[in-house]
Amino acid sequence: MRGWTTTRANGSFGLGSSEPVADVMSRWGALQEELAALGVTRLATAHQVHGAEVAQHHGDWRGWLRGQGIDGHWTATPGTALAVTVADCTPVIVWHPRGAVAALHAGWRGTAARILDRGLDLFEQQGYAPDECGVFLGPAICRDCYEVGPEVLDAMFGTLHHAKGYLDVRAVLAEQATVRRVASVRTADGCTKCHQDRYFSHRGGDAGRMLGVVALL
Template sequence: MTLEILTSDALSPFRHGFFTRRGGASSGVFAGLNCGAGSSDQSEIVAINRARVAAALDVAPDHLAGVHQVHSATAVTVDAPVTDRPRADALVTDRPGLALGILTADCQPVLFADATAGVIGAAHAGWRGALDGVLEATLDAMEHLGAHRADIAAIIGPSISQSAYEVGPEFLDDFLAEDTDNTRFFATGRDGRYQFDLPGYGLHRLRRAGVGHAEWTRHCTYSDPARFFSYRRTTHAGEADYGRLISAIRI
């Protein structure tokens, strides 16, 4: 099966993609394009999957850079192939021939591009990273390379949607402590719980930070098992592990 790659015109002319699980070599619960080295999938198979992604972006496998994601607000600048992945949740570069990749399985994958300045970025933005400022940190790092916020397009890829993201009242408290207006990203759920709009919150943070264009592809990872891995769906199903989707961009 060939790879399925979701793209956005707003990130042109840079080659990029929000890769679905279709077209990979993994099997079982990881069936498809599992690119997560941190999963219990066979490392050789994960390497094959990542090589397919690199080939689709027309870069060598070792030029597909990644980070050791820790749900932080840390963004790093990449100017050469990464051998030891730093603990961070976003990458930026202005170097042609390098691809920036991040992994998700419900969290927001966000790809950034300033076509005028020739600067790109990629961020992993779960609720904690988004709340702590990983999206703004990515924009700051891009600006250090000469980008301008008004010229940056930021696209949120497949993420868990509000209808599938049930949270408790203590979760709401964290967001109210940051801004009481954040109540607009919560809908009343069952039994005193809430439904959280993660992509809506991500778009709010991006637009408040001054990006020129921000949008969500409107793909829900939880509700489409044929195309996307989902940590929460795996948890509800009682499965032992889950695959990781990759989203990447290159100059």
């Protein structure tokens, strides 16, 4: 297994900006070439909708698969890579030492909808115990930069709020992982908005998008 997140230095992988298509697609092409050098012949991505659907990929295809309305991917088939696009939301990578991985796109909506639980449920259903899994929470917006309305806090915590507040999505995800008793949780240093020299930030006005990638070798 190999997992990583891209940075601003790698350029944007967003397919919805006004950047020339050729420039964006050249980066996707370079990614696929990098994966091919690792023996990875399949790449799964999707148009994301801030939901909690996690697709399973079983290796009956080759090339770049792009789904619709999906915010997470799971596979236990070697030679498959999974990627999610982010720019303040959290790229979540989950792995099991016996050879299964997931990539999840977790903004506040997906986190409130328990996309991490949905992903861990797939591991469990396929015979990979969640308490043997590792979880990595990639670069995302920090609490101090993420002021949200009371309706967001209501959805996240299930209690009534009457004013704006600050939200640490990665802390909520880490707590959800801890409740599932995963073997390890690691959180990346840095905030996408505090460190816009390194990362793209939607709240910071960037149209660019980074990737969270995991490849099962």
